[in-house]
Amino acid sequence: MVVFLWILYMSFRQCLLFIFVFFPLSAWAKFFSAPILNDAYQLLDTKPAQSLRIVNQYLEQRQISPGQNPNQIPINNDSERTIRTPISTVEAFQIKALANKRLNKNREAIEAIKEAISLAKDFQLKSGYLESKLIYAYLWWNLTKDVDETNSILAIIEQELLETGNTIGIHDKLYFGFALIHAEVESEQGNNSKAQKYYKQAMTHGAKLKDPSSLIFYHISYGRHFLKNKQFDQALTELLSAYWQSIEADQSGQLARANFLLGELFFQRKVLDKALEHASQSAEFYGRYNNSEQLSNVLTLIAQIHLKQGRFNLALVQYFNALDQEKEKNNVNKLISLRLDIANTYFLLYNYALSEHYLKQANNLNEYVKLPKQKARAALLQAKLNLINNKPDLAINDIQTAIVYSKKDNDKPLKLQSQKLLSETYEKMGLFEAALKAQREYETLNSSIQAVQNEINEEVFRQQKSIIEQSLHYQGLEAQLKENHLQTLKIQKIAGFLVALLTIISIYAFRKQQVNRFLKKRLHLLLNKYYTHPRSGLRNLRLLTERLPSSLQQSSSNIEQWHLGELINEPLSDRLRFTLFHIPMLQELYLTHGYQEGLSIEKAFGDYLSSVVTSPSRIYHFSDASFLYIEHKSDSTCSVQEMAETVQSWINNFDSNILTDKTVNIGMVEYPFLPRAYTAINDRELIDILLMATNAAQHLSEELSSSQWVNYRAIDNAPAASFASNNIRLACEQAINQGLIKVITSRN
Structure with missing residues (x-):
């Protein structure tokens, strides 16, 4: 079951890549030259279609005014409602590109961002040009996963950033976005040391921005990097930082993202009650926006948690809700994945007819796309159904098909599950030699996976050792702090007593001085009277x-x-x-x-x-x-x-x-x-x-x-x-x- 859930997780991980780690514009609070563009930008994560409609209306209803100062921000009056400045035009195309990407209109997204780059270059808008290039670099990476081409684009951007120096006002913002994109590319390639180097650079520039939203986005991205690499302790630290900072800064959108990743983290750590708590909080936010791309991902996570808890009916409800969300977006990969999830849940409920029904729907879609992962999952489930129907020969063929496709996708957990089922099937058929061979392949694959897991566990153990040492050190410091606090209180009491005593002595001395002065004066008068004749004064x-x-x-x-x-x-x-x-x-x-x-x-x-x-x-x-x-x-x-x-x-x-x-x-x-x-x-x-x-x-x-x-x-x-x-x-x-x-x- 754990392996199966891991497969489900890997199926939609790529879909979340852009939403959570899009840095050039989402990584900080940006203020646009036109108020209507601010409204469109705020709707990107929740209502991308409405955001796109606002931007298109802005571009269609207004004419660009090249005679104006390119960097001038328009005044909000009637005469300025029919024109748009070059800088606001570039910003509009940037938002258009982001909205198209969220709506899975990848071609339109690339065209929009290229138009923004061209306009910024023509009007010599250096900051707008570099911002647009950063967006283009990430869009290209997200769509093609072409490491060489993406690094080539980033190298050009880096050279241009070095040439500009600190001459532009958003220098730190640009370097912040640049470092985060580089970190994501290296993280995806498994270059963890390089990824962490770029994350540290991003933190250096992000700290200078004095913008809570930027730091929250940084913690979310960094936490997701650790989560992907099974470094759960570091991931928990970063995601909790994002969680509490989002609450303090009243950033509900970023809080929903942090909650989703915390739900995923606790799910993988098998802390299901906490996973469900955070996932439900995230769903509460995205549930306000039916067309939100992230809602289906959150619903899928909640379904997986219910499935792990053995509440299959609740899992089915959430899977169907997620399927309703995805039908409107026509995302084939998610549609296949959700139908396979539903088919597998019905299989666990012993409802084999409905399981075959949804498996058939998934296979129909699989015929038109090349998705090795989904084909492997479908073949494996078909094998299980064939075994239920007492068709072991067909099951063997389906399992071998699942193994072939899992190799193509390099999905070791899915291949491991297939090898285990193959060995058990051969054993039931009495083919012990084939079963032994399949079992050996299973053990070999399991050993390699376990070696990786042991390495991760070793690193986790080292981190826990460091944490325990720090905890012990902190406990010592805490005890010392308490002792110092008690000593400070004691000294404060003594100082307070001495101050009070000094005050009393001072008051007494002052009073005594006044009395002595009065008595001396009176004595002087008495002496004068005593030694003076009362009548003549001599x-x-x-x-x-x-x-x-x-x-x-x-x-x-x-x-x-x-x-x-x-x-x-x-x-x-x-x-x-x-x-x-x-x-x-x-x-x-x-x-x-x-x-x-x-x-x-x-x-x-x-x-x-x-x-x-x-x-x-x-x-x-x-x-x-x-x-x-x-x-x-x-x-x-x-x-x-x-x-x-x-x-x-x-x-x-x-x-x-x-x-x-x-x-x-x-x-x-x-x-x-x-x-x-x-x-x-x-x-x-x-x-x-x-x-x-x-x-x-x-x-x-x-x-x-x-x-x-x-x-x-x-x-x-x-x-x-x-x-x-x-x-x-x-x-x-x-x-x-x-x-x-x-x-x-x-x-x-």
């Missing part, structure tokens, strides 16, 4: 108490280093003069003028003093009515009297209608107080001495009713021991009495 006694000790200590240290010779220059800027002036009227200001007025005057007075005192001198609000002025003393510094006059001028220059009493009591001392004992008097003791001087000035002012000043100054040789007492005031009084401290006043 530095207060708190700041003086905090900073004076360290300042005096540093000053004493610098002067001591100078005396010890550790400093070259005398640190004159470290000698300080302390001036404490007391304004009596400020004490009575709040009592006499009230709190609000007192605050206003005291604040204004504080601002005034701040403006008249220049850096590096400092002034402090010592107590309610007392102010301490500190300046660096040097040789250029004014005398104590001048200092007192300066303070008095400050008071006098203060413009106020309320502070009318300008009396001021001033006490002054210098630091270091003891010239030879720099650290004997500390800051607190120095303030006490200054208060004593200011108090003395106040007593003088009360006596004399005027501003007074008093300056206490220790003599150069004043011993530090005289001041070594817990009561500095008492020690100062004793030193004054002993003459150790000079008292200089404004009165003397």
Whole structure:
């Protein structure tokens, strides 16, 4: 049964050659200069007769306009509906040739394409000329199978392509079609290495076209090449590529072709359910067009699948449907083949009368044609019927006839089947020697076929080995990819956590910085308030108490280093003069003028003093009515009297209608107080001495009713021991009495 189905397959394989592998125009999406030609081109595969009618009307109803630019595309208006340009004329004849070929009008097809070549040459349409030559080359090959002449035509086309270079816009399209035709010729001759070389060239140019239809057609052609050579794995790869790409590109016609070849592939691999699925999908498309040439082929394939499944009645239905399709086309080869298929199916159904009926019809047609294959099939079936009718002698003659015709057609499977039947027939007749001879011939032929099959199986095994190795490699890569993916996810999580943490830290740091800035600003304000007198705005006694000790200590240290010779220059800027002036009227200001007025005057007075005192001198609000002025003393510094006059001028220059009493009591001392004992008097003791001087000035002012000043100054040789007492005031009084401290006043 397998051999028989293989015979059926070979019977219509040649009929599909043109439909599936016609490259120059079908291998890519072509756009024509006239819209009506686009419509005709789209109907080629489904309704070739209608396509031919459209093209003929276009050529008959319009006149060619040679005066126009040959490459000009006509504008769609009323004035252009009666003429056709040279380029559209060439395209029309190309479509006409294709339509005639699909309608089995081979002579008309050759004449049409020659007319296209002639016109393109006359009008110097290089791309149209080369396209037409490619179509002619394939038509010639398809009709004659003349390898030498076809290669000669292709060689001329190749030379012309080389001469044009890249000067024409469809350079890659032409090379794509050229390579596919060459591949088909080499494939038909069994030159598989050369065929694959041209297929690779076609793929190189097809990839540049960026056209899904071209790549789909390439995969269909390449898959069919592998299918013909029984390289099922490669065929499956290419045909599945065409199948899915057709779905993605919404190419229903190419999808139907891919489905048909996939059905044929699965049929040969005996995967009948998948074969029927793909063949049915293909039939669904072609069933919309009753006159479609491909429909009968699809129906025949479905019938073969049903026959293989043992559903003979369903097979008969499909065979009769295919026969109805072919009756209108008058294709003798297919008509004979289908009648033989029907006769064989009836034979399997034990309906020998109908089997003989359809065999007789096939033989009647066989008398008028030279088709060795069909004659061999008919003779073999006749032999089987003769054996059923117990006519072994006639059966022997028919079998030998089948063997002769199968040799002429070089159909080894059919010859093998004939030899097997011949051996069995001789054995039934008791002619064992003849049966043994026939059996040996059968085994010899079967061995040669098996050797070829083993070679194919060996190649398939090698390919499967390669596929398994790649699969294992891919599995390893997949496992590694999963591991890398997990590592990537882990790293992403860690990175995400770090980014989140960094974001939180950044927000916290920014917030902390803002808070620190706010607190620093607030601290600065608090310090200003803390070290500022609340009424006058001057530095207060708190700041003086905090900073004076360290300042005096540093000053004493610098002067001591100078005396010890550790400093070259005398640190004159470290000698300080302390001036404490007391304004009596400020004490009575709040009592006499009230709190609000007192605050206003005291604040204004504080601002005034701040403006008249220049850096590096400092002034402090010592107590309610007392102010301490500190300046660096040097040789250029004014005398104590001048200092007192300066303070008095400050008071006098203060413009106020309320502070009318300008009396001021001033006490002054210098630091270091003891010239030879720099650290004997500390800051607190120095303030006490200054208060004593200011108090003395106040007593003088009360006596004399005027501003007074008093300056206490220790003599150069004043011993530090005289001041070594817990009561500095008492020690100062004793030193004054002993003459150790000079008292200089404004009165003397």
